[in-house]
Amino acid sequence: MAKPPLTYFAALRAAQQRLAAAQRDESAAQFLLMETHQWTFTQLVQHYRDPMPLTESQVLTDQVTRVCQGEPAQYILGSAPFYGRNFRVTSATLIPREETEELVEWVLASLPATEQSVVDVGTGSGAIAVTLQAERPAWQVTATDISAAAVAVARANAQRLAPAVHFAVGDLLAPVTGHRVAAIVSNPPYIDRAETAVMDESVRRYEPEQALFAANHGLAFYQRFAAVLPDYLTPSGQFFAEIGYHQGPAVRALFQAALPQATVTIRQDLSGHDRMVRVQL
Structure with missing residues (x-):
């Protein structure tokens, strides 16, 4: 007699329970279910007692196995939420994180909504x-x-x-050479390779190195920006x-040294x- 399907x-x-036993973040299970169905948490709860189709149950089992082995759930699904929207992600891109939403908030609050x-x-x-x-169509x-x-x-x-x-492919600000803009925003590589041993294993194994690590104790990109900001900002x-x-x-010290008239x-x-x-220049 066949076993009844799991709810x-x-x-x-x-x-x-499998994730906990593997010492992985248990919230990945909920993330996988919600993102697969595009459910809110409330909608997930509303489906708690519904039987899960066997094929879907097997897919979830396989996905959880991959998370237990260290692969980020966002790469497994190929998408990640950010600021209320879903973004496609691949091994060529970092996974967007909540801390970066705070950077976006700061930019939105600091500049007028006009052009x-x-x-x-x-x-x-x-x-x-x-x-x-x-958020700012103008x-x-x-x-x-x-x-x-x-x-x-x-x-x-x-x-x-949007x-x-x-879009332009190029190093740092090279693609916009000759233009001055109101604001430059960046989430650059800033991890010192000396920190590799204390990094999260899944980040170290799966996210693109080029987007993670920077020379000079992780400060290289801030030093490069400090040297050229007056050429690109209004x-x-x-x-x-x-x-x-x-x-x-x-970071404060290097920008103050390079740009003594700026507010850091x-x-x-x-x-x-x-x-x-x-x-601020």
Whole structure:
């Protein structure tokens, strides 16, 4: 006699138990179910007692096996939520994170909603650029990345969510040479390779190295920006970037040294860690 199918609740609990036993984040099970169906948490609860089709149960089992082995759930599904929208992600792009939403909030709050030229450097999946364009339709947003594969992913996200974003492949600000803009935004590589041993295993194994690591104790890209910002920003322009949680003092010092007339502000994330910098010319 065949066993009755699992309910969604039973399947969720079984998946959570497997993840806990493998010392992985149990919330991945809920994420997989909700994202697969595009359910809210309330909708998931409403389906708790429904039987899960056998084929779907097998898919979830296989997905959980991959998470137990360290693969991020976002790469398994090929999508990740960011600022209320779903973005396609691949091994060519970082997974967008909640801390970067706070950077986006800072940019949105700092610039008027009227026409502005904004550049997102190192766009990856396009999460920052696409979100800014979607939230501020009057802005002219350009996104650059040295990785053509990442730009292809970002362009696909923009076509679906904010088609007005312009894209260019190139190093740092090279694609917009000759233009001055109101704001430059970046979530650059900022991890020191000396920190590799304490990094999350799944990040180390699956996310693109080129988007993670930077020379000079993780400060190389901030040093490069500091050297060229006056050539690319308008006289009252602003630069925004995400930083490592322990980099606040060093980042402040290097921008103040390179741009003594600028106002440099370090902002903490909701967890109380230094996470963002703003440089106002």
